[in-house]
Amino acid sequence: xxxxxxxxxxxxxxxxxxxxxxxxxxxxxxxxxxxxxxxxxxxxxxxxxxxxxxxxxxxxxxxxxxxxxxxxxxxxxxxxxxxxxxxxxxxxxxxxxxxxxxxxxxxxxxxxxxxxxxxxxxxxxxxxxxxxxxxxxxxxxxxxxxxxxxxxxxxxxxxxxxxxxxxxxxxxxxxxxxxxxxxxxxxxxxxxxxxxxxxxxxxxxxxxxxxxxxxxxxxxxxxxxxxxxxxxxxxxxxxxxxxxxxxxxxxxxxxxxxxxxxxxxxxxxxxxxxxxxxxxxxxxxxxxxxxxxxxxxxxxxxxxxxxxxxxxxxxxxxxxxxxxxxxxxxxxxxxxxxxxxxxxxxxxxxxxxxxxxxxxxxxxxxxxxxxxxxxxxxxxxxxxxxxxxxxxxxxxxxxxxxxxxxxxxxxxxxxxxxxxxxxxxxxxxxxxxx
Amino acid sequence: xxxxxxxxxxxxxxxxxxxxxxxxxxxxxxxxxxxxxxxxxxxxxxxxxxxxxxxxxxxxxxxxxxxxxxxxxxxxxxxxxxxxxxxxxxxxxxxxxxxxxxxxxxxxxxxxxxxxxxxxxxxxxxxx
Numbered sequence: 001x002x003x004x005x006x007x008x009x010x011x012x013x014x015x016x017x018x019x020x021x022x023x024x025x026x027x028x029x030x031x032x033x034x035x036x037x038x039x040x041x042x043x044x045x046x047x048x049x050x051x052x053x054x055x056x057x058x059x060x061x062x063x064x065x066x067x068x069x070x071x072x073x074x075x076x077x078x079x080x081x082x083x084x085x086x087x088x089x090x091x092x093x094x095x096x097x098x099x100x101x102x103x104x105x106x107x108x109x110x111x112x113x114x115x116x117x118x119x120x121x122x123x124x125x126x127x128x129x130x131x132x133x134x135x136x137x138x139x140x141x142x143x144x145x146x147x148x149x150x151x152x153x154x155x156x157x158x159x160x161x162x163x164x165x166x167x168x169x170x171x172x173x174x175x176x177x178x179x180x181x182x183x184x185x186x187x188x189x190x191x192x193x194x195x196x197x198x199x200x201x202x203x204x205x206x207x208x209x210x211x212x213x214x215x216x217x218x219x220x221x222x223x224x225x226x227x228x229x230x231x232x233x234x235x236x237x238x239x240x241x242x243x244x245x246x247x248x249x250x251x252x253x254x255x256x257x258x259x260x261x262x263x264x265x266x267x268x269x270x271x272x273x274x275x276x277x278x279x280x281x282x283x284x285x286x287x288x289x290x291x292x293x294x295x296x297x298x299x300x301x302x303x304x305x306x307x308x309x310x311x312x313x314x315x316x317x318x319x320x321x322x323x324x325x326x327x328x329x330x331x332x333x334x335x336x337x338x339x340x341x342x343x344x345x346x347x348x349x350x351x352x353x354x355x356x357x358x359x360x361x362x363x364x365x366x367x368x369x370x371x372x373x374x375x376x377x378x379x380x381x382x383x384x385x386x387x388x389x390x391x392x393x394x395x396x397x398x399x400x401x402x403x404x405x406x407x408x409x410x411x412x413x414x415x416x417x418x419x420x421x422x423x424x425x426x427x428x429x430x431x432x433x434x
Numbered sequence: 435x436x437x438x439x440x441x442x443x444x445x446x447x448x449x450x451x452x453x454x455x456x457x458x459x460x461x462x463x464x465x466x467x468x469x470x471x472x473x474x475x476x477x478x479x480x481x482x483x484x485x486x487x488x489x490x491x492x493x494x495x496x497x498x499x500x501x502x503x504x505x506x507x508x509x510x511x512x513x514x515x516x517x518x519x520x521x522x523x524x525x526x527x528x529x530x531x532x533x534x535x536x537x538x539x540x541x542x543x544x545x546x547x548x549x550x551x552x553x554x555x556x557x558x559x560x561x562x
Contacts (some may be wrong), residue, residue, distance in 0.1 A: 013450065039467035040445065050452035063545075121528045145465040153501070157441040187438060188509060204436045204507060205534040230504075258534040263525070290441075310528060326528030336518070345453065347557060348514045351522040351530045352490055355514075359558045371453050372554050374515060 003031065011040045012092070012387030015289030015397035016137075016158040016165070023407045030388070030408060037159035047388050052370050053411055056380045063380075064103075064247050068415070068423075075340070076427030082338035084314055085110035088327050090292035093162030093391025094404065097417035098300040101342060104425045107432055109314045111336070112325040114297035115290070116309040116345055117407070121322055122258040123287045124308050127265025133188045133274050135284050137164075137398045142171040144284075146246035148183045150270070151207065151256015152288045153190040158397075161288070162195065166252070181242060185210070186256060195385035200239065203230035204259035213268035214240050215276055231426045243277055248283040258287075292387070296395035331357040339363045340424075342417060343386075347372035366420050383417050384410040392418075437472070437485065437537035439520060445511035454550055462513035463547050465539070466499035470538045471506065477541050479540045484542040485510070485519050487535055492518035510537060514553050 009021040023044060024032035033044045040301075055071035056063045066074075079085055087105045090098050091114050105112040116124065140147075146164045153160040167182040174180050184193040185200040185207075193199040202210055206229035213228040223233040237259035243249055251274060257266040270285060277283035289295050295340050298308035305311045307320035310327070322331060327346075330336050331354045336363055347355045348371065355372075363377040374380040383392040389410035395401055410416075415423075448458030458497050467475075477483055483496040485508070510516035512532075521531040524532055524558055548556070 013446070039446045039450060042447045046451045052452060117528050118530065118532075125527065153441065156443040156446070159443065187504065187507060188499070191501055193501075201504065203504070204438060256533070258529060260534050262525045263529050322528040323526035325526060326524065328522060328524050328530050329526075329528060330523075332522050347554065348453065348517070349512070350517060351520045351532075352518045352557070353522040354530065355517065355557050369452065372557075374548060375551075375554055406467050 006405070009041070009407055010394070011036055011389060011406065012292045012394070013039050013043050014158045015292060015294060016161045017292050017394060017396045017402055018164060019159050019402060020278055028408050033184070044388065047385055050230035050369050051194050051411065052374070052380065052382050053414060054382065058378045071379050071381060072420070072423045072427055075424050076431055078170050078362050078364060078378065079104070079108045079110075079340060079424070080110060080334075080428050081429040082110065083337040084336050085340065086330060086336045087112045087294060087301055087340045088114070088346060089342040090114040090297040091116070092343040092352055092386070093293065093385050093417045094390070094394060095296045095300050096392050097292065097342065097386075097421055098297050099304065100127060100306045100417050100418055100421040100425060101400060102301065104340075104421060104428065105311075107425065107428050108312045109316070109326070111310070111312045111314065111330060113310045113325070114301070115294055115349075116298055117322075117326045117328065118349065119290050119294065120256055120258055120287045121309060121326065122325050123266035123267050123324060125264035126271050129264075129268055130275065132271060133284050134398070135280060136288050136400055137396070140250050140284065141169045142167045143173055143248040144171075144250050145174060146181045146183070146249035148185065148244060148249070149192055150185040150250045150251055150253040151260070152252055152254025153186065153188075154252070154288065155191040155195070157254065158288060159254075162192070166193070166250070178214065181246070183239065183242070188431050198239065198242070200231055200235065201252045205358060206230065206264045207257050207260055208262040208269050210236070211266065211273055214243070215269070218244055218273065218276055218280070243283070244280045246281055248282045248284065249277065252286055252288050254288040255290070293394040295397055295399060296393070299395050299399070320349050327385050328354050337361055341365045341367075341377070343388035344420070345371035345373045347376055366417055381420050383420055384414050386417065391414045435533045435537050435539050436450070436521070437487065437508045437510065438533040439510045439512055439516040440533070442511040445513060458517045458527055459549055460509045463494045463515045464497050464511065466501075466503065468503050468505050468507070468511040469498050472496065474499060474537060475541065482542040482545055482547060483541050484545060486538045486540070487519040487521070489519050489521050493542045493547050495547060496506050508537060514550060516552065536539075
């Protein structure tokens with residue numbers, strides 16, 4: 001049989017969305033992947049494992065196979081009847097699907113939240129407060145001579161980030177590690193830290209203190225304590241000197257900042273540090289977005305409603321109040337009475353108490369693969385895999401839009417997220433219209 | 435101990451191989467500790483340990499941290515095993531407490547590690 005080689009395929013796993021994969025297709029199946037990281041290889045080579053290919057509806061406590069039309073009708077009934085539904089997930093699907101999701105949320109009067117809420121939600125709050133000095137990853141690759149990863153372990157979370165975009169990338173003005181300094185700040189000596197010129201091992205839950213101390217040191221003021229956040233004043237001053245004296249610095253920060261004590265206040269401090277540094281040199285900051293289209297989920301919500309996540313459309317107009325309209329808080333209060341989950345697994349990814357509350361209400365899932373969430377759902381739709389079986393637009397972690405192309409055909413009869421959501425929306429409009 | 439959860443390469447690879455795969459179970463149902471802490475707690479690598487927090491408890495496999503943690507810090511990969519003991523408290527920010535949670539770690543030689551399906555049953559049994 002003839003192999004087809006598809007070049008420049010975008011990897012749809014992490015937010016770095018490497019677009020240099022070479023995928024060999026044989027008989028409509030992925031046979032080989034080149035240029036990808038180990039996670040990417042596993043994703044593309046195992047995409048067809050653990051698929052469910054028929055819509056499932058829970059009847060008398062047990063799942064039964066159902067027709068697509070029945071699953072759409074039942075889903076629309078649940079969502080149309082719900083008083084305050086949540087529509088959650090969205091970071092591992094296309095912008096086209098997310099846009100349909102916004103309209104559906106408006107029609108059912110619910111809350112649309114995406115996985116930003118449990119990764120970089122505090123980053124959004126920090127950016128609202130302080131603002132963000134940023135750029136594309138291309139600028140970083142060409143120019144950065146100082147790269148800092150803070151609370152982020154890209155060797156595990158974004159495996160090609162360091163080699164494609166930062167310390168080990170070949171840029172116009174810096175070729176690989178030569179001439180670039182890599183600093184890692186983390187509570188663990190991670191595999192990324194092992195590559196660093198300077199590793200700062202910080203005490204857990206003390207990022208805010210270290211960031212504030214760095215602001216003091218970068219201003220040239222003296223630190224009054226000998227040790228802050230488990231780091232000596234001497235080391236902090238050395239770090240501040242490196243930051244001030246570089247030509248083009250960048251901080252990539254991970255959920256080590258957003259999930260630790262202080263949450264958005266840590267982000268405020270990091271953004272303020274970078275703002276301060278720009279009075280001395282050129283400095284950027286960028287969150288390490290996790291899922292491949294979590295930035296796209298924020299973008300679509302922002303351009304349609306004005307807000308990036310946790311958007312409450314129950315009043316007929318967008319309301320945004322993280323801590324109140326965020327999905328964890330809504331579930332903890334027990335306010336919602338139905339949920340639609342698209343391309344996400346909150347039963348696995350939410351803390352136990354919140355997962356239990358989600359399991360108490362009717363859930364509809366749209367996901368190519370079975371998950372803990374699809375197993376507890378009332379209705380589970382199979383769907384095509386975005387970036388492998390279906391195209392669409394996504395946003396890389398630096399806000400650059402990329403077009404995905406399908407590399408293999410989907411299993412017969414399996415619809416895309418866009419199709420399933422559009423059909424549910426059409427049915428909801430009929431129900432609400434009448 | 436201070437418990438932190440985070441991404442690991444093994445957990446990510448296991449996840450894309452299938453949430454119900456052996457690979458995911460092996461890489462996500464684990465708690466990594468400093469070797470000295472393991473000694474003090476009387477736990478050998480690959481033995482079962484019980485993690486207990488204010489939220490609840492879960493049994494997972496113990497491992498020596500290949501990415502060094504400080505004494506007194508325990509690391510668990512993201513997933514339902516870590517989430518079984520992490521708090522939903524967001525302190526009004528929308529973000530639950532995924533890192534820096536106080537936890538007690540004890541040997542659990544005789545206790546079994548629940549697989550994903552059994553964990554889900556725990557989540558749903560009181561509801562259905």
